[in-house]
Amino acid sequence: MxxxxxxxxxxxxxxxxxxxxxxxxxxxxxxxxxxxxxxxxxxxxxxxxxxxxxxxxxxxxxxxxxxxxxxxxxxxxxxxxxxxxxxxxxTTQQRDSLRASRREQYAKLKSECQLMDNLIGSGQIATSPRINADGSLAEECNGGEISGGNEISHHQNGHMNGAYQQTSIAPYEKQCKKTIQWRLNLHQIGLDVVRTDRMLQFYASQEHMSKLWDILAVYCWLDPAIGYCQGMSDFCSPLALMFQDEADAFWCFERIMSRLRDNFSCTDKEVGVEKQLAVLATLLKVLDPKLHEHIDSIKGGDYIFAFRMIMVLFRREFSFVDTLYLWEMDTLPWLQNYMPYGVGLGTRGLDEVLKLLNDVTGKVDPKEVCKSALKLHSEYLRRVGVLFL
Structure with missing residues (x-):
């Protein structure tokens, strides 16, 4: 902890x-x-x-x-x-009982995953494909790219210098579709894990990095409809750091995902986060019609430039410490407040919008953002109320 x-x-x-x-x-x-x-x-x-x-x-x-x-x-x-x-x-007694039950449930889920791939819980992570699309053993798995304790520095420099290791995997013809899809996700989880919060000394430890990988892998098995998507590691990382017990971190992550899983849903018709972008557009249209019209005039009306900010709740725009504070505030109305800091009526195209947003990354005072956001939220409610009078 x-x-x-x-x-x-x-x-x-x-x-x-x-x-x-x-x-x-x-x-x-x-x-x-x-x-x-x-x-x-x-x-x-x-x-x-x-x-x-x-x-x-x-x-x-x-x-x-x-x-x-x-x-x-x-x-x-x-x-x-x-x-x-x-x-x-x-009560304290109820929480102790519930925590024990959840830890037991997590242990069972993790055991199921270990039966399908023995890297789970081994202290190592996979950064290359484990199986092929048909469920057969990937060639790399005969001596695959697996990170161990001696390779941690290479990962943090972006070089995959994995140790070769035999792995036990159930015969592919016996694997169900859910198992195959889960195992196909494992190496993508590994690739994201070695890139997540690399500036934190906590992740200089292979043990801590593999803890993050295990949590994400088990969640991918628990929720096959969503599986694993890039961005989930950004939400899970603070929890892996905060909680000494892996199971406690997992269930907090599951609670976060229960709120945000729609952001990660993807169908042939739409990507989940598009709904949030539409909400952002609606909010700005009410609060700042001129800015909304300008963004629309430079073909930014779908607000796709805000995709990352909405997807991971500004996790990349603020420092690690500041992000935790913002999440604790739990005042999502400040989300639309980020726009005025970088997007002005002087921008002539989406490339300039993206450049301005990148330029303010790490330079915004989160407390001031939250104060302004609360004011914007009140103003939004006032204007909406007037519309319905």
Whole structure:
């Protein structure tokens, strides 16, 4: 758990930043957020929010979270409530029982995956195809590209220098369609894992990298309708870091996906995130008609330039630390607020729009964004209300 860094809990901003640096690496500290104990949800305030039965008085902590986020030492525990793993009215005993049950369920799911591919849970990850489209063993698997502890530095430099290893796989003719599709996804998960949050010292460890791979692989098996799509690793990575127990990280990730899985759905007719882009267009049309008209005039009316931002909730636009704060705010109305920072009436084409958006990456103060977004949300509700009067 991330909180293992904090014993005793830090008493100053300097101590918190020091621990974050040791855990994440210096790049993660490129944050616009100043930690203030009187604004951030502290361990003391969090513990006092529970009654004698262990039930959470949620109203006591939400305002503090919105003002200053969550102290890193309690972030994992708080997120279990924010994501809906536990209800506020649950007692300590109920949560302990539910956690034990979920860990057991995860162990069974992981065991099923291990029977299909013994790399699961081995501490290694695959970065080349495991099988062919017909389910037959891929040629690489006879001596395939598999990352081990000695290859971690090569992965972080973008070079796949895998160790050769025999692997046990069920005969392909006996594999069902679901199994084949799952195994086809494994190497794509591996390729994304070695690219995810490479600046974090946490992922300098092969053990931690394989933990992320295992979680994503098991989820891919649990939810075959979605399987695995690029971008999921961006949501899973903070959880793999936060939670010491892999099962706890998995079920928090499952809760995130229950909210966002439509973003990753893809059919012959539409890609799920297109619905969110349509919502963005509608919001901007109400809040800033001139800007909307300009974007439409340069053939950007489908808002495809915002695809990545919407897909992974600005995970790439802000530093790791700032992203966690933004997600804790859980104020998605600020999503449309990002537009005015980069897109002005002076842009003449979509290429310029994309360039401007890339230029502001990492330069936006997330607290100011959230403040403005809340104002925009209120303004949107006011204007919509007037329309229906």
């Amino acid at each position: 991330l909180g293992s860094c904090f014993k005793p809990p830090p008493k100053s901003t300097a101590e918190i930043l020091l621990c974050v640096g040791l855990r994440f690496g210096p790049d993660a500290l490129n944050s616009h957020i100043s930690l203030h104990a009187w604004k951030t949800l502290s361990p003391g305030t969090w513990n006092r929010a529970f009654n004698e039965h262990g039930q959470l008085r949620l109203d006591n902590v939400l305002n503090r979270i919105r003002r200053g986020g969550v102290d890193p030492s309690i972030r994992a525990e708080v997120w279990e409530f924010l994501l809906g793993c536990f209800g506020p009215s649950s």
